Amino acid sequence: xxxxxxxRVGGAMIVFVLAAxxxxxxxxxxxxxxxxxxxxVGLLQGARKFFVREVRLSAEDRQIIQKQWxxxxxxxxxxxxxxxxxxxxxxxxxxxxxxxxIHGPVxxxxxxxxxxxxxxxxxxxxxxxxxxWLKPLIDHDxxxxxxxxxxxxxxxxxxxxxxxHENMALFYGQVVATLxxxxxxxxxxxxxxxxxxx
Amino acid sequence: MNGIYLSRLTVxxxxxxxxxxxxxxxxxxxxxxxxxxxxxxxxxxxxxxLAPQMPMMEMGHGQMSAEKEIDIGQISSTAKVWxxxxxxxxxxxxxxxxxxxxxxxxxxxxLFSSLGEWKKAVILxxxxxxxxIDIGGMWLTRFVxxxxxxxxxxxxxxxxLGYLLxxxxxxxxxxxxxxxxx
Numbered sequence: 001x002x003x004x005x006x007x008r009v010g011g012a013m014i015v016f017v018l019a020a021x022x023x024x025x026x027x028x029x030x031x032x033x034x035x036x037x038x039x040x041v042g043l044l045q046g047a048r049k050f051f052v053r054e055v056r057l058s059a060e061d062r063q064i065i066q067k068q069w070x071x072x073x074x075x076x077x078x079x080x081x082x083x084x085x086x087x088x089x090x091x092x093x094x095x096x097x098x099x100x101x102i103h104g105p106v107x108x109x110x111x112x113x114x115x116x117x118x119x120x121x122x123x124x125x126x127x128x129x130x131x132x133w134l135k136p137l138i139d140h141d142x143x144x145x146x147x148x149x150x151x152x153x154x155x156x157x158x159x160x161x162x163x164x165h166e167n168m169a170l171f172y173g174q175v176v177a178t179l180x181x182x183x184x185x186x187x188x189x190x191x192x193x194x195x196x197x198x
Numbered sequence: 199m200n201g202i203y204l205s206r207l208t209v210x211x212x213x214x215x216x217x218x219x220x221x222x223x224x225x226x227x228x229x230x231x232x233x234x235x236x237x238x239x240x241x242x243x244x245x246x247x248l249a250p251q252m253p254m255m256e257m258g259h260g261q262m263s264a265e266k267e268i269d270i271g272q273i274s275s276t277a278k279v280w281x282x283x284x285x286x287x288x289x290x291x292x293x294x295x296x297x298x299x300x301x302x303x304x305x306x307x308x309l310f311s312s313l314g315e316w317k318k319a320v321i322l323x324x325x326x327x328x329x330x331i332d333i334g335g336m337w338l339t340r341f342v343x344x345x346x347x348x349x350x351x352x353x354x355x356x357x358x359l360g361y362l363l364x365x366x367x368x369x370x371x372x373x374x375x376x377x378x379x380x
């Protein structure tokens with residue numbers, strides 16, 4: 001009787017352990033590469049004063065973005081950090097944007113110059129699963145390819161990367177590139193068109 | 199329980215239980231370190247990681263933008279994780295499964311303790327209740343009331359307290375307690 005109970009308990013324990021391992025295997029902890037402050041300071045170099053501008057998109061704005069770029073910009077509001085010089089002139093703007101993928105979120109900081117062109121970008125956060133895919137591209141400074149492009153520019157991964165990196169790297173590189181383009185789209189829509197880029 | 203007590207288990211069963219309890223303890227320490235580095239352990243840090251991103255400025259009805267000057271010191275300088283809803287869903291499902299299974303295994307061992315039934319019931323409930331309060335607190339912080347972040351700390355503490363009590367009592371009964379039971 002006692003042996004039977006012990007065997008049953010042992011069996012139950014093994015089932016529990018296997019199930020726990022399976023459940024825990026899903027966890028992909030976030031990897032934060034830089035703090036928000038580092039990203040803001042890094043992308044707004046030359047700024048003497050810092051401002052926050054929060055913007056809402058109108059239904060018309062959203063419609064235009066959807067039609068022109070096939071993106072549903074559905075956040076309630078977007079937060080830009082603006083850098084200005086001593087005279088109050090706009091030096092640049094930056095925004096944090098996130099894409100939620102099946103392997104976890106990818107968060108990117110996008111710097112934009114007053115004329116709406118990309119000034120720089122940095123990956124702020126991803127996950128332990130996606131980091132090894134993106135790291136070779138980050139090491140190759142692939143985001144530099146998009147500097148100087150505006151919202152209508154080409155944000156496809158450059159030919160120098162295709163073939164040089166595995167498919168998952170290229171996929172996540174494109175996720176980052178798309179986020180960078182979205183930064184430019186939002187800046188143009190919510191700041192330049194409203195006359196706020198001075 | 200059915201005449202089987204921790205102190206009466208075979209040596210292999212005792213070793214199994216002991217190593218399991220130690221392993222879970224090490225895992226809990228690693229989880230604690232991860233929570234400390236990725237989120238933080240103060241109420242404010244938990245709250246800022248879980249609460250929804252709130253506008254920094256009041257925008258009236260129909261107002262499309264607002265701007266204010268900030269000090270660069272107002273922007274977080276620590277690389278902390280902000281847990282958005284998709285990550286909260288992921289965290290909830292993995293932790294509810296994982297922690298409940300761990301609580302189940304801890305409870306399974308503890309069922310063979312010689313403590314009275316009520317004491318045993320209360321102690322083995324702690325990790326389960328802690329998990330529910332912990333994860334429930336995350337959702338309440340995100341969607342109902344940011345102050346609910348205190349529940350995350352309480353839940354985590356209850357889980358840890360339950361683990362410590364179960365482990366200390368179990369190890370004592372496994373290896374030190376010798377008396378026979380009726």
